[in-house]
Amino acid sequence: MTGAASRRYRMMTERVAFGIIRLLAGLVVITLGGIVLFLIYQGARAVNWSFLTEAPRDAMTKGGIFPAIIGTFYLTIGSSLIALPLGVASAIYLSEYAREGWLLKLIRLGIQNWAGVPSVVFGLYGLALFVVFLGFGVSILAGSLTLGFLILPTVIGASEEAFRQVPSTFREASLALGATKFQTICRVVLPSALPGVLTGSILGIGRAAGETAPIMFTAATFYTKHLPTSPLDQVMALPYHIYVLATSGTHIDQTRPLQYGTVLVLISLVLGINIFAIIIRTRMRRKKTW
Amino acid sequence: MVATSDIVIEVRDLDFYYGDIKALRGVSLNIKRNQVTALIGPSGCGKSTFLRLLNRMNDLIPGTRVEGQVMFEGQNLYDEDVNPVDIRRRIGMVFQKPNPFPKSIFNNVAYGPRLTGIKDKKKLDELVVRSLKQAAIWEEVKNSLDKSALSLSGGQQQRLCIARALAMAPEVLLMDEPTSALDPIATSRIEELVEVLKKDYTVVIVTHNMQQAARVSDDTAFFYMGEMVEMGNTERLFTKPEKQQTEHYITGRFG
Amino acid sequence: MTLTMGEGDVQMSTLSAGGNHASESTTRGVELKVQEGISKYFFLAAASTSLLVMALIMIFLFREGLAIFGKVNAVSFFFGKAWYPTYDPPEFGILALIVGSVSVTLFSSLVAIPLGVGTALYLSVLAGPTVREYVKAAVELLASLPSVVLGFLGMVVIAPTMQELLDIPTGLNIVSASIVLAIMAIPTITSISEDALYAVPRDNLEASYALGATRWETMSRILVPGALSGIGTAVILGMSRAMGETMVVLMVAGGAAQIPSSLFDSVRPMPASIAAEMGEAPFGGEHYHALFAIGIVLFLMTLVFNLVATYISTRFQQKGASTL
Numbered sequence: 001m002t003g004a005a006s007r008r009y010r011m012m013t014e015r016v017a018f019g020i021i022r023l024l025a026g027l028v029v030i031t032l033g034g035i036v037l038f039l040i041y042q043g044a045r046a047v048n049w050s051f052l053t054e055a056p057r058d059a060m061t062k063g064g065i066f067p068a069i070i071g072t073f074y075l076t077i078g079s080s081l082i083a084l085p086l087g088v089a090s091a092i093y094l095s096e097y098a099r100e101g102w103l104l105k106l107i108r109l110g111i112q113n114w115a116g117v118p119s120v121v122f123g124l125y126g127l128a129l130f131v132v133f134l135g136f137g138v139s140i141l142a143g144s145l146t147l148g149f150l151i152l153p154t155v156i157g158a159s160e161e162a163f164r165q166v167p168s169t170f171r172e173a174s175l176a177l178g179a180t181k182f183q184t185i186c187r188v189v190l191p192s193a194l195p196g197v198l199t200g201s202i203l204g205i206g207r208a209a210g211e212t213a214p215i216m217f218t219a220a221t222f223y224t225k226h227l228p229t230s231p232l233d234q235v236m237a238l239p240y241h242i243y244v245l246a247t248s249g250t251h252i253d254q255t256r257p258l259q260y261g262t263v264l265v266l267i268s269l270v271l272g273i274n275i276f277a278i279i280i281r282t283r284m285r286r287k288k289t290w
Numbered sequence: 291m292v293a294t295s296d297i298v299i300e301v302r303d304l305d306f307y308y309g310d311i312k313a314l315r316g317v318s319l320n321i322k323r324n325q326v327t328a329l330i331g332p333s334g335c336g337k338s339t340f341l342r343l344l345n346r347m348n349d350l351i352p353g354t355r356v357e358g359q360v361m362f363e364g365q366n367l368y369d370e371d372v373n374p375v376d377i378r379r380r381i382g383m384v385f386q387k388p389n390p391f392p393k394s395i396f397n398n399v400a401y402g403p404r405l406t407g408i409k410d411k412k413k414l415d416e417l418v419v420r421s422l423k424q425a426a427i428w429e430e431v432k433n434s435l436d437k438s439a440l441s442l443s444g445g446q447q448q449r450l451c452i453a454r455a456l457a458m459a460p461e462v463l464l465m466d467e468p469t470s471a472l473d474p475i476a477t478s479r480i481e482e483l484v485e486v487l488k489k490d491y492t493v494v495i496v497t498h499n500m501q502q503a504a505r506v507s508d509d510t511a512f513f514y515m516g517e518m519v520e521m522g523n524t525e526r527l528f529t530k531p532e533k534q535q536t537e538h539y540i541t542g543r544f545g
Numbered sequence: 546m547t548l549t550m551g552e553g554d555v556q557m558s559t560l561s562a563g564g565n566h567a568s569e570s571t572t573r574g575v576e577l578k579v580q581e582g583i584s585k586y587f588f589l590a591a592a593s594t595s596l597l598v599m600a601l602i603m604i605f606l607f608r609e610g611l612a613i614f615g616k617v618n619a620v621s622f623f624f625g626k627a628w629y630p631t632y633d634p635p636e637f638g639i640l641a642l643i644v645g646s647v648s649v650t651l652f653s654s655l656v657a658i659p660l661g662v663g664t665a666l667y668l669s670v671l672a673g674p675t676v677r678e679y680v681k682a683a684v685e686l687l688a689s690l691p692s693v694v695l696g697f698l699g700m701v702v703i704a705p706t707m708q709e710l711l712d713i714p715t716g717l718n719i720v721s722a723s724i725v726l727a728i729m730a731i732p733t734i735t736s737i738s739e740d741a742l743y744a745v746p747r748d749n750l751e752a753s754y755a756l757g758a759t760r761w762e763t764m765s766r767i768l769v770p771g772a773l774s775g776i777g778t779a780v781i782l783g784m785s786r787a788m789g790e791t792m793v794v795l796m797v798a799g800g801a802a803q804i805p806s807s808l809f810d811s812v813r814p815m816p817a818s819i820a821a822e823m824g825e826a827p828f829g830g831e832h833y834h835a836l837f838a839i840g841i842v843l844f845l846m847t848l849v850f851n852l853v854a855t856y857i858s859t860r861f862q863q864k865g866a867s868t869l
Contacts, residue, residue, distance in 0.1 A: 014761035018671060024663030025671075028731055029680060032687050035698060035728070089591030097588055099352055107596065109855060114599050116782070116851040117844060118789025120816045121606065124823070124840045128605040132828060149598050156595060169389035173451070176347060177402040177458055178379030180577050182584040187401065188391055203689070210691025213791035213816070217823050239693040239792075246697050247796060256701070263694050274689045278682065375581075376574065407573050 036267075043264020046257040052265070056223065056258075061251050065262050070227055071140075071235030072209060072269070075219060078144025078231070079151060079208040084201050086148075087155030091197075094156070095163035096185055108160075115153035119213045122150045126218040141231040143219020150214055151204035158200020162193035195284030202277035210270040212239035222248075238266040298323045298462060298492045299344060304358035306339060306348070313339050317358075317518045319511055321462070326484060326493045328507035328524065330500060332539065335513040337496045338386075341464050344494065345381040346374040363461075379406070382460035386467045388447035390439035390454070395422075395431050398439045398450060402458040417457050424490075425453035426483050445476025452483065456491075463487065465495040469502065481506050500540055504528050512536045606844060610837035613637065617831075622838065628802040628813070630822060630832040637835045641802045643842070645812030648719050648805060649798060650788045653726035657787075658780055660727070661734030665776075668735070669742035670764055681739060688732035696796035699725035704797060711809070717799035718809045725793045730783035737782065741775020742768060778858040785850035789843060791816035815843045 054064035098104050126146030136142040166189050174184040190197075220240035228235050245259045246252065299321035306314035314336045321327050321344075329337040342348045344360060346367060360367040367377055379402075390398050399418040408414060418435070422428040427449040431442070439450055448468060455463060465484070469477040484506045487493055497503050503510050504524060511521035512535075520527065520536045531537040613622065617637050625638015664684070668677045703724060704716030745768055753763040769776070799811020800821065813821075819836050826832040 010759055010762070014759050017761050017765075021663050021667050021671065024660050025667030028660050028664045028684075028735070031728065032684065032732075035690075035695075036687070038702075039694070039698070086591055086595060089588050090595040093588035093592035097585060098592070110596070110599060112855060113848060113851045114602075116785055116789075116847055117602070118791065118816060118847055120789070120791040120819050121602070121840050121844050123791075124609070124819065124837055125602045125605055127823065128609050128837070129601060133605070149602075152595060152598065167389075169385065169387065170391060172347065172350070172385065173389045173391065173454075174401070175350065175375075176345065176378055176383035176385075177405065177454065178375055178377075179402075179405045180375050180581045182581050183405050183577075185584075187405075192392055206689055210689070210693070212691070212693040213820055216820055239691055242693050242697055243792065243796070246700055259697065259701075263697060266691055267694055270689055270691055271686060274686055278686070373574075373578065375577065 039260070039263055039267060042257075042260040043267075046261030047264055051258075051261055055225065061255050061258075065236075065238070065241060065258070065265065067224060067227060068236040068238045068241040068262065069265065071220070071237040072239070072266075074140050074228060074235060075143050075147060075215065075237055076205060076209045078140055079147035080201070080205050082145060082148030083152045083155050083204060083208075087152050087201070087204075088159050088197060090152075091156045091159035091163060092185060092190075095160045096181070096189065111153045111156055115157065119150060119211055122146055123214040123217050125149075126214060131218055137232060138217070138219060138221070138234050139232045140219055140228055140235055143215045143235075143237075144231075146214045146218045147208040147211060150211065151208050154204040154207065155201050158203070159193070159197045162196025162200065163189060165196065166192045195280060199277045199281040202273060202280070206270050206273035206277070209273060210239055210266060212243055215240060216243075238262055238269070242266065296323050297321065298363065299494075300359075300361040301344075302359040302361065304340075304343065304356070304360065306336075306343060306357075307355040308351070309353045313516055314343075315516045319518055319521050321492060321494055322509065323492050324488055324490075325508040326488050326495060326506050328503035328510045329494065329496045329513060330498070330503045330510060330539075331513035331519075333498060336516045337513045338466055340513065340518075341466050341494060341496050344462070344464055345378050345383055347378075347383065349374050379458055380460055381462045381464060382455035382458055383464045384448070384452050384455055384466065384468045387471045388444055388451050390442070390447050390450055392438065392440055394436050395439050395442070395450060396435040399454050399457050402454060406458075418453075421453040421457040422450075424456050424487070425449045426479065426486075427453060443476070445472050445479060448472060448476070448480060449483065452480075452487075456487075460491065462492045462494065465493065467496050467498060470498065477502075500528070512539060514539070603844075606837060606840055609834060610839075610841040613831065613834035613838045617835070622835075626804060628818070630826070630835060635831060637831070639815070639818075639835075639839055639842070641804045642813055642815045642818050642839065644804050645794075645798065645802075646788060646814040646816075646843075646846075648808075648812060649722045649726055649794060649814055650784055652719055652808065653723035653730060653787045654780065654784050656723060656727035657730040657734055657783055661731040661779070661783065662738050662776060664731070664735045665738035665742060665779075666764065666769075668739050670760065670768070681736070684732045685736050688736065690729075692729060692790055692792040693796075695725050695729050696792040699793060699797035713809050715799055715811055717797055718811050719798070719805060720808050722794050722798035722812075722814075725797050726787040726790060729790060729793060730787050733786060734779045734783040737779035738772070738776045741772035741779065744775065745771035774857050774860075778854045781850050781854040781857070785847045785854070788850065789816060789847045791820050795820050815839050819843075 051064040052069065053066050055067050056065070057063035094104065094107065123146065126142055130136045130142035130145050131138055170188050170192060171184055174188045175181070179187070215237055219235060220237045221234040222236075222244050224234060224236055226233075242259060242262050245255050245262065297320045301317055301319050304314055304317040305312060317340060329341060331337045339348065343356065344367075348354050348356070356368055362377070362381070365372065391401065393401070396418055399421050400414050403414060403417050408417070419428065422431060427446060430446060431437075431450075439447065442450060448471075452468075469480050472480065481502065484493055484495065488508075495503075495506065507524045509521065510524040510527045512519045512527065512533075514535050520531060520533045522532075527536065528540055531540060622637055622639060623643075624640050625636060626640050627636040627638045628641055629636040668681055672680065699721055700717070704721045706716070707713070707721050708716030749767050749771060750763055753767045758766070794814040795817040798814055798817055800813050800817060801811035802813040802818070803810070805812050819839055822832065823836055826836055
């Protein structure tokens with residue numbers, strides 16, 4: 001092969017290869033973008049004020065999704081109340097107190113893999129432990145605990161990472177001034193790590209809001225007229241509502257607009273929470289100067 | 291012979307281990323009140339390690355061990371009932387690289403006093419102003435106390451860190467190569483400051499810069515390979531060193 | 546050598562040294578010591594609680610699941626082809642469910658790997674910085690799309706379309722479930738792969754260019770090999786996610802507990818079985834225990850995936866300039 005021919009061949013290969021890569025990436029972007037636009041378009045036709053503020057009527061073929069919004073709200077808040085304090089405190093122990101060594105490595109490995117446990121397994125766990133063994137029944141409490149423990153590893157992982165990124169010189173400076181370890185953690189480490197802790201926690205909360213499988217047997221109910229009055233009540237929830245309307249109603253096609261509307265509300269909530277986390281992260285990164 | 295009361299810190303036969311590695315061997319020396327003591331030597335000689343032993347900062351490194359005694363005002367710092375937190379309040383420290391907290395200038399200086407439970411705004415104000423003046427940075431920052439400490443230049447940050455240490459009213463101030471990250475002008479300001487500080491404080495300064503040791507210190511200790519080779523009056527040590535290793539070092543034959 | 550011992554021109558207020566704050570009140574010192582001790586145990590308690598929860602997951606899963614082996618022997622449980630949990634007498638053979646899970650996982654990764662890795666390559670090699678930043682953020686955002694939404698989409702859009710186009714009995718089958726699972730896994734794969742590609746030292750790429758390599762040659766011989774462990778981790782995590790995903794397979798895979806003979810057959814992957822039947826299985830009955838046993842299988846399979854991913858990412862960590 002002459003030099004020129006070889007060169008032409010090399011350039012050709014490159015052009016073909018890059019063409020394929022562009023095609024693949026284009027396909028992904030168009031598909032993902034198309035899905036979101038499609039859901040927004042379909043959902044926007046169903047969502048209006050009364051859809052958001054009324055209860056379902058006529059065997060769930062008409063009316064709104066207010067109880068499901070409230071239910072998801074309670075479950076999300078409930079799971080945050082469990083996962084955030086416990087997760088951040090655990091992360092503080094792991095990063096500030098625990099000695100480096102094989103045990104800590106093993107614990108980190110466990111936490112990392114815990115985050116990959118399928119959510120339906122958490123559903124089983126919640127059913128066995130909270131609903132049956134501890135006798136909470138199918139309730140907000142049982143669902144919040146299940147979701148809370150589902151996102152706990154995410155919160156611990158993100159927080160520990162954030163703590164470890166705080167420069168050790170900050171800790172040294174504080175300790176050299178005679179601060180106790182606890183004072184150093186509260187006044188220096190925690191404030192410096194806050195953006196990272198918040199981002200990780202909010203991403204976890206976003207996940208909790210959108211999960212279906214863990215709450216199917218622990219918290220969610222097909223239909224209830226009443227808004228919950230105690231943590232031991234069952235609730236309707238947005239993800240479960242979508243599943244139920246789409247699979248087990250008697251008028252599946254008739255309720256299609258309601259399904260799309262519920263989908264739009266759910267993705268607005270989940271993506272909104274995630275966008276919020278991303279904004280916090282970028283803003284804090286810009287401010288960070290160490 | 292110096293009277294005992296003039297000695298603030300008396301170190302006796304100090305050994306220090308990182309795991310199995312013996313980093314300091316049988317160091318004994320005295321730190322005199324209201325004087326500047328310089329610790330010099332080639333890098334890795336153990337001078338910074340030694341400095342951090344004086345306020346138990348090495349406690350923070352896992353797997354380390356100390357043998358021997360560090361008598362501070364008559365008490366061994368390494369006695370079991372001594373709380374390192376109390377020691378660090380009485381023996382302040384300034385680090386190699388300026389390390390202000392990502393807080394405002396005011397809050398950096400007020401950090402220490404607040405730890406001790408001072409909440410009174412007036413008292414805090416007074417302490418902050420006094421410390422900033424002492425550290426010779428007041429004039430530069432008096433109109434921007436609410437600004438982030440990280441907005442200051444390196445030299446200003448280091449003087450702020452000194453102010454932060456002074457706000458605790460320590461009895462001894464340890465300085466670990468405090469000018470190594472600074473330009474010559476900022477360095478000379480810190481050196482001038484050290485001269486003034488010794489009126490009120492006892493200062494121990496680690497430096498890799500022999501001229502700096504000669505300029506600021508009264509006593510100098512020369513460390514080499516984990517041992518304290520020679521200590522004495524700075525002028526004497528630099529002009530008539532007793533040990534050959536010292537002479538080699540100060541005449542620039544190694545290090 | 547001269548010594549400058551004179552006064553500096555430093556401004557100085559009059560102040561006497563001493564006045565140690567700590568010694569002013571010893572009660573505060575004691576208070577702090579107590580606080581220090583309590584706080585340590587508080588954080589220790591929190592960490593222990595977290596670990597206990599983690600342990601309890603396994604304990605309860607195994608306690609409830611292993612009970613089935615008192616009634617059914619392990620061989621007929623794992624290799625039995627018939628899953629008729631509510632018949633009389635019931636049959637608990639989960640082979641069809643395992644095959645269902647494996648088939649959708651494998652087929653979805655066939656779809657997701659080229660698309661996910663291709664997108665990562667596009668972002669790291671071909672895209673401009675602005676496109677890269679926005680597309681990456683958008684892709685990561687879509688990783689958080691709730692699975693029930695994607696399952697819904699598969700049910701109402703993909704399955705009917707496929708049924709009509711190909712004229713097959715049902716659109717709820719391996720292919721459509723796999724497509725939806727792939728859509729779900731792509732953001733994970735793209736995001737982690739892109740991080741890995743980004744972490745390949747720029748020096749190596751420059752060295753390759755300096756030797757006259759084209760962009761494609763540099764990419765295929767330096768960039769991709771350099772990021773291979775990261776890409777491998779991404780792929781395995783994506784597969785693990787597909788394996789454990791519930792709502793998509795519950796809604797789109799068709800739900801037939803049979804060993805498929807074609808890609809257009811319906812299947813009933815393990816998570817779908819658990820989710821669909823747990824509501825009806827009486828507490829403490831054989832069916833209940835059998836579903837927990839499926840949970841154990843699922844747990845262990847995804848655990849293996851995750852451990853392999855962790856192993857790859859730590860064992861073959863990229864060696865950059867810093868380690869030289």
